[in-house]
Amino acid sequence: MEVRLESKRWKYFSEDELRCKGTGELKMMEEFMDKLILLRETIKQPLVISSGYRSPIYNERIGGSKNSAHILGKAVDIVCSGKKAFTVVKLAVVLGFTGIGIQQRGEHSKRFIHLDDVEPDKYEGIPRPWIWSYK
Secondary structure (H helix, E strand, O other): OOOEEOOOOEOOEOHHHHOOOOOOOOOEEHHHHHHHHHHHHHHOOOOEEEEOOOOHHHHHHOOOOOOOHHHHOOEEEEEOOHHHHHHHHHHHHHHOOOEEEEEOOOOHHHOEEEEEOOOOOOOOOOOOOEEEEOO
């Protein structure tokens, strides 16, 4: 059974970068954060999070998917591009992340890799495993 945490310090990641940008709520899943920390330790480089937990209201306001893993506390967007983005994707597959979204167009500062670990067949409308690119 997973525990949804309201507030906790995680090695390498601040609560502020993981909080909902609209409400300030922090509801990340423990298992997901363990996997993210393992990714960070494996890559041996900082991972800058641009989006972590999103409340359902904030997610809707910004046009996020109604089935977004962000509202489950099981997703982050990592700011990266080029070789680092390739390495993040490669390691994410190895470590068992089941959702990998790739945004590598436009300004480098706005490029990111989305990672989540929604369980296969658990949430209707969210096929897993899955890799996609953003328009």
